[in-house]
Structure formats: C-alpha cells, structure tokens
Amino acid sequence: MNASNAALEPILRACPIIPVITLPSAECVMPLAETLITNGLTTLEITLRSPFALEAIGHLRRSFPKAVIGAGTLTQIDQITALESVGAQFVVSPGATDALIEAMNQSKMAFLPGAATPSEMMRLAQAGYTVLKFFPAAAMGGPAALKALSGPFSDLRFCATGGIGFAQVADYLRLQNVCAIGGSWMVDPALIQEGAWSEIGQRAYAAGQLAITLSNGRK
Numbered sequence: 083m084n085a086s087n088a089a090l091e092p093i094l095r096a097c098p099i100i101p102v103i104t105l106p107s108a109e110c111v112m113p114l115a116e117t118l119i120t121n122g123l124t125t126l127e128i129t130l131r132s133p134f135a136l137e138a139i140g141h142l143r144r145s146f147p148k149a150v151i152g153a154g155t156l157t158q159i160d161q162i163t164a165l166e167s168v169g170a171q172f173v174v175s176p177g178a179t180d181a182l183i184e185a186m187n188q189s190k191m192a193f194l195p196g197a198a199t200p201s202e203m204m205r206l207a208q209a210g211y212t213v214l215k216f217f218p219a220a221a222m223g224g225p226a227a228l229k230a231l232s233g234p235f236s237d238l239r240f241c242a243t244g245g246i247g248f249a250q251v252a253d254y255l256r257l258q259n260v261c262a263i264g265g266s267w268m269v270d271p272a273l274i275q276e277g278a279w280s281e282i283g284q285r286a287y288a289a290g291q292l293a294i295t296l297s298n299g300r301k
C-alpha cells in the first residue's frame with residue numbers, strides 16, 4: 083500500500099479546492115502560482131499533460147515552501163522517478179493500473195488514484211487506499227453518485243474532479259465523503275495565456291472563500 087495515501091485526507095480538507103493546472107508555457111508558472119496562492123488556493127495540481135510540468139513542480143516547491151504542490155495525470159510508471167526528484171508532494175492519476183499501484187506502493191509520494199466505478203473502488207480499497215479521486219465526477223453522476231457510494235463505501239474519501247465549476251462546488255463539499263474537489267475553471271488555459279491574473283485571482287478568491295464558508299458551516 084502507498085504509505086501516504088491516508089495522510090492526504092487532512093491535507094485535502096485543509097485547502098479543499100485544488101486548481102488543476104495544465105501549463106501553456108514556462109513563463110506563466112510564477113505569476114500563476116503567486117496569484118492562486120495569495121488568493122487562498124495553496125494546494126496546486128500541475129498536470130503532466132504539459133512539457134513544462136516537471137520543471138515547474140521543482141520550481142514551485144523551492145519558491146513556495148508552504149504550499150502543497152502535486153502532479154496530475156500520472157499514467158506511466160516511468161514518470162515516477164522524475165516526480166520524486168523534483169519533490170512532488172502528491173501524485174494524482176485519472177485511473178489505476180496494477181503497474182501504477184505497485185510502483186506507487188514503493189514511493190514515499192502520496193498517491194491519489196482515480197476510480198469511477200464501485201469495482202474500481204473495491205480494487206483500490208483492497209490495495210489499502212482510502213482516499214481516491216472520483217473522475218470524471220460530473221459525467222459519472224456527480225454529488226448524487228458520491229452520496230450513493232457513501233453507503234457501501236463508508237470508509238472511502240474522495241477528491242471529486244472532472245466537469246466541476248464554481249456553481250457545483252458546494253453540492254460536492256457538503257458531502258461527508260468528499261474531502262476536496264479539483265477543477266480547472268479558475269485556471270482556464272486561455273486566461274493563463276492572456277495573463278489575466280486579475281480574473282484568475284478573483285476566481286481563486288471566490289473559490290477559497292466558499293470553501294471557508296462551507297467549512298465554518300460544518301463546525
């Protein structure tokens with residue numbers, strides 16, 4: 083089992099809205115991260131869909147030691163060593179293969195594997211995983227599906243991602259089995275490319291404030 087998977091729950095709950103970032107250029111990394119972090123979103127997922135991702139993760143780890151910087155879209159085991167060397171603090175995959183599970187069980191990096199169906203969840207639970215990515219969340223039934231899953235899988239916790247926008251956040255985060263959501267609405271590649279930091283900052287701030295309001299409502 084992946085030693086740090088369960089430890090993800092408090093980390094995700096502490097900052098439960100995760101920008102899922104696909105970098106369009108190397109130059110945007112610093113202003114983008116600065117904008118997100120200063121507006122309250124301090125856990126960032128940098129997807130491996132961009133050629134700038136690895137270097138960016140290393141750079142962000144050095145520049146923002148108080149933030150939590152992870153990698154997304156891990157699909158190949160040959161990417162794991164490079165992620166360890168740049169200091170990724172968590173790694174997210176859209177699904178899970180036997181090879182990926184076996185390799186991440188040997189890694190110190192926290193692994194958030196993706197699952198979309200009860201059988202996939204059972205397989206990961208058997209492998210010792212309790213915190214999973216529910217992907218693609220909206221297409222797989224959204225909050226209603228997660229509520230239904232909480233019956234048979236009361237021990238599992240989810241980070242829901244895929245098709246979530248600001249308007250849907252509260253419906254997910256109100257569920258006790260959802261510890262975070264991931265989304266790209268505040269880091270739209272078109273906005274990043276335009277350098278629309280003010281708009282990105284406003285979207286990030288609104289998301290962060292909503293998470294705080296929801297968390298206060300639970301206390």
Ligand code: 3PG
Pocket residue numbers: 102154217243244245246264265266267
């Ligand atoms: C992804 O892997 O792209 C994430 O799930 C984000 O999805 P979104 O772009 O639909 O928010």
